[in-house]
Amino acid sequence: MENREKKVLVIGVIGADVHAVGNKILYHAFTEAGFEVVNLGVMVSQEEYIAAAIESNADAIVVSSLYGQGELDCRGLREKCDEAGLKGIPLLVGGNIVIGKQTFEDVEKRFKAMGFDRAFAPGTAPETTIEALRELLHMDGEQA
Amino acid sequence: MKAVLLIDFGSTYTKLTAVDLDSETILGTAQSFTTIQTDINDGLENGLALLREKIGDVSFAETYACSSAAGGLRMVTSGLVPELTGEAAKMASLGAGAKVVGIYAFQLTEDDLDDIRAAKPDIFLLVGGTDGGNTECILHNARMLATMNPEFPIVVAGNRSAARECERILQGHEVYVCPNVMPKFGVLQVEPTQKKIREIFLNRIIQAKGLSKAAALLSDIMMPTPAAVLAAMDLLAQGKGDEPGIGELVAVDVGGATTDVYSIADGMPEHMNTVFKGIPEPFAKRTVEGDIGMRYSIRGILEAAGVHRISQLSGLEEGRVEELVDYLATHTDVVPKEDPELEALDFALASMAIEEAVTRHAGAIEETYTMMGLTYVQTGKNLTKVKQIVVTGGSLIHTKRTAAIAKHALYSPASPASLRPKNADVWVDRTYILAAMGLLSAHYPETALRIMKKELEYHGNSEQENS
Numbered sequence: 001m002e003n004r005e006k007k008v009l010v011i012g013v014i015g016a017d018v019h020a021v022g023n024k025i026l027y028h029a030f031t032e033a034g035f036e037v038v039n040l041g042v043m044v045s046q047e048e049y050i051a052a053a054i055e056s057n058a059d060a061i062v063v064s065s066l067y068g069q070g071e072l073d074c075r076g077l078r079e080k081c082d083e084a085g086l087k088g089i090p091l092l093v094g095g096n097i098v099i100g101k102q103t104f105e106d107v108e109k110r111f112k113a114m115g116f117d118r119a120f121a122p123g124t125a126p127e128t129t130i131e132a133l134r135e136l137l138h139m140d141g142e143q144a
Numbered sequence: 145m146k147a148v149l150l151i152d153f154g155s156t157y158t159k160l161t162a163v164d165l166d167s168e169t170i171l172g173t174a175q176s177f178t179t180i181q182t183d184i185n186d187g188l189e190n191g192l193a194l195l196r197e198k199i200g201d202v203s204f205a206e207t208y209a210c211s212s213a214a215g216g217l218r219m220v221t222s223g224l225v226p227e228l229t230g231e232a233a234k235m236a237s238l239g240a241g242a243k244v245v246g247i248y249a250f251q252l253t254e255d256d257l258d259d260i261r262a263a264k265p266d267i268f269l270l271v272g273g274t275d276g277g278n279t280e281c282i283l284h285n286a287r288m289l290a291t292m293n294p295e296f297p298i299v300v301a302g303n304r305s306a307a308r309e310c311e312r313i314l315q316g317h318e319v320y321v322c323p324n325v326m327p328k329f330g331v332l333q334v335e336p337t338q339k340k341i342r343e344i345f346l347n348r349i350i351q352a353k354g355l356s357k358a359a360a361l362l363s364d365i366m367m368p369t370p371a372a373v374l375a376a377m378d379l380l381a382q383g384k385g386d387e388p389g390i391g392e393l394v395a396v397d398v399g400g401a402t403t404d405v406y407s408i409a410d411g412m413p414e415h416m417n418t419v420f421k422g423i424p425e426p427f428a429k430r431t432v433e434g435d436i437g438m439r440y441s442i443r444g445i446l447e448a449a450g451v452h453r454i455s456q457l458s459g460l461e462e463g464r465v466e467e468l469v470d471y472l473a474t475h476t477d478v479v480p481k482e483d484p485e486l487e488a489l490d491f492a493l494a495s496m497a498i499e500e501a502v503t504r505h506a507g508a509i510e511e512t513y514t515m516m517g518l519t520y521v522q523t524g525k526n527l528t529k530v531k532q533i534v535v536t537g538g539s540l541i542h543t544k545r546t547a548a549i550a551k552h553a554l555y556s557p558a559s560p561a562s563l564r565p566k567n568a569d570v571w572v573d574r575t576y577i578l579a580a581m582g583l584l585s586a587h588y589p590e591t592a593l594r595i596m597k598k599e600l601e602y603h604g605n606s607e608q609e610n611s
Contacts, residue, residue: 008276016514018419036276038329043419043512043521051225052329056277067515 007059007137010052012040013095015073019066022095026064029126035133046077050084059137060090062129070097071110078115090136094120094129147171147202148588150580151188151209152369153178153355155216158187160195161580162202168594172199173575180213184358207362208583211355212369217345220246220265224272224281229302231423232325233271236301236334238430240341241371242267251281252288265296266349267341270310273303275327286310294318297344301325301337320344330423342367370430372582373397374406377534378428379581380596381408384589390597392530394505394565395578396553398497398537400476401440403433405505411525411563418509418520425525431505436497438490438539439476442469449496457492460485465492479542491549494539499552507563522563528555530565534600536573546572547603554606570603 009030013023020042027039038056040048049061061081065073074093081089093116098107104121111119118132134140146165151158158178162171174195179187196202219242223230226249237244245263248256260268268289272282282302289298290313297318300310307321322337346366350356355366367375373395383389392409407429413420435444446454446469455462468489472478480486507524535550543549550570555562577599584592 016512016519018514018516018519038274040329041419043421043514043519048421051228054225054278055228055272055326056274056329057279058277 006034006036007133007139008036008038008056009060009062009133010038010040010049010056010058011062011064012044012049013042013064013066014044014046014049015065015067015069016043017065017067017069017073018042019064019095022066023064026062026126026129029130030062033130046073046080049077050080050086053081053086053089054084058089060092060133062133063091063093064095065093065097066095068096068099070095071107074111074114074116081115090117090133091115092118092120092129092132092136094118094124096122145202147204148584149204149207150583151191151207151358152372152579153180153184153187153209153211153213153358154369155213158184158191158213159576159579160188160191161577162195162199162204163580163584163591163595165205165588165591168591168598170575170577170595170599171202173577174198178213184213184355185361188358188361206587208366208586209358209362210367210369210372210579210583211350213355215243216370217242217341217349217368218245218264218266219243219269219341220248220260220263221269222248222252222271222285223302224278225249228329228423229271229273229326232332232334233269233301235332235426235429236325236337237269237341238370238432239334239374239426239428240338241345241368241374241430242341243432248285252285254288257288257292261292261295267344268296268298269337269341270298270300271302271325273306273324274329275304275324277303279303279306279309282306283309283313286313290314290317297348299337299340299344318348326423332423332426334426342371367583369579370404370432372579373404374428374430374582375585376578376582376592376596377406377408379585379589379593380534381532384593387590387593389593390532390571393532393534394502394527394530394553394568395534395536396498396502396550397578398494398501398535398539399437400538401434401437403436403497403501403537405431405433405501407505407525407527407530409525409527409530411507411527413520413522413526414529415520417518418522420522422523425507429505429525431501433501433504436501438493438497438537439472439478442473442493445493445497445500448500454489454492454496457495458488460488460492465489479538487543490539491543491545494537494543494549495552497539498535498549499556502553502564503559503562508561509563510561524563526563528563528566531568532571533565533568533606534571534573534578536576536578541572541574541576546570547606550603551606567606569605571600572603573599574601575599
């Protein structure tokens with residue numbers, strides 16, 4: 001069972017969002033960091049994240065949103081995870097998740113209220129996310 | 145002359161095809177009633193007598209057979225998520241030539257077990273979880289199946305981490321472990337499971353179904369009839385060695401109870417601005433529509449197409465359509481012969497059967513407006529570039545309007561989302577040889593291919609038909 005030594009991440013770009021480059025960068029960064037990555041690509045629906053997470057018994061779901069509609073697209077994801085038996089699975093979100101003049105603290109607060117464990121501001125480096133994943137998945141010191 | 149006998153034990157008819165390998169020709173065909181209740185050899189002997197009347201007392205060097213008698217190969221599947229491993233299990237079974245009589249997802253319940261018992265499957269396919277993924281569901285389902293009396297073999301083809309434990313849980317049952325049908329997310333690996341299903345069919349099912357007496361006559365392999373047809377279509381499309389195939393194709397077999405559709409095509413998106421969703425489908429894909437058929441499932445066609453369209457196409461009044469459909473549903477052996485009303489109705493029914501079945505088989509495309517402009521989302525196979533259509537089935541081979549019926553397999557501006565072939569050459573299997581050629585292809589692929597290319601009747605290009 002060579003794969004299960006690794007933590008499994010489900011990643012993808014949510015909603016009607018076709019920005020593919022960041023998604024590919026994240027895929028490589030996470031894989032490089034030692035995670036097993038299930039990459040759903042672009043235009044991913046909430047249901048697709050959940051289905052993939054169930055089959056792969058994922059340890060976390062990492063949602064990207066680059067086109068400013070992230071808040072609408074992410075609403076209800078936590079509840080659907082609960083419903084599907086993925087209780088407590090870490091949910092992370094990043095990219096350009098909202099548009100308009102607002103401080104990121106407010107945005108982060110709203111995403112946490114929606115059940116996300118972490119929300120990342122625009123321009124966050126993959127290393128930051130990897131660090132957060134290590135912490136959330138209790139991987140102190142060990143390789144992913 | 146080196147003669148080979150090919151037998152298709154159907155649910156109603158035993159169909160015989162005699163082939164001469166040296167001249168690569170069909171010597172003759174014959175059919176008789178299948179006699180599964182008494183001795184399957186009786187029907188076979190009757191058919192052979194008929195065949196010998198036509199072609200003389202030929203001795204056959206080899207004999208091969210396929211069968212869909214006694215209900216065919218009945219399978220029940222269980223997976224985890226319906227759109228993922230659930231779908232993979234279904235595709236694996238259909239591609240192996242099975243009739244899928246039950247599809248389950250997530251955890252099996254006690255009620256499900258009652259239904260499974262009632263469905264009397266010949267084989268159960270137990271899957272779930274990608275490799276290293278979820279084990280909970282497949283283990284639960286194994287434990288549920290373990291409570292049943294061992295009545296059918298179980299093929300385990302799920303998460304490899306759970307395979308051995310499933311086998312232990314199911315001790316006392318006939319269990320076969322195969323590689324995962326979906327080892328990674330979005331990767332389909334159905335061939336090893338299909339091979340195992342055919343082996344079980346050969347070793348076990350044939351005996352259980354009273355076919356073993358016939359098996360004594362056979363030189364080799366016996367497979368489910370749809371698996372033979374799929375093999376024939378694969379060969380016809382892709383060719384073998386120096387003998388080229390005719391390229392990617394769609395084949396439709398409109399039967400009395402079901403309509404089978406085969407596509408031998410890649411079907412992935414054509415353009416960069418198309419996003420593919422769902423699991424990729426097999427290059428050689430088979431689907432069966434259990435509610436679409438010309439007699440036993442005649443009402444399914446009516447429901448799918450609506451009485452209005454059947455009336456339009458046939459030129460019959462709606463009331464008359466309903467009357468005749470009621471009549472045919474109970475008189476399943478009626479053929480139109482010279483009756484113009486029945487002929488018109490069968491034309492409309494066959495057209496709609498093909499349209500509905502191919503629409504369900506083919507993928508679909510959806511337009512979405514994004515910040516980056518217009519984008520397309522594709523699910524299933526894109527068959528728009530497929531240039532060949534092969535049709536078979538009584539209602540298509542006993543009419544002069546075959547091409548006009550086959551045209552309904554094609555793309556229609558009225559349903560632009562359906563990714564059916566845009567225009568295609570139409571080929572008719574008038575002598576009903578597809579299954580036989582699939583059997584022959586196991587040992588003599590080039591010969592089978594050349595015979596098909598000779599025997600299939602060209603019925604023009606759909607574009608000419610349109611104009």
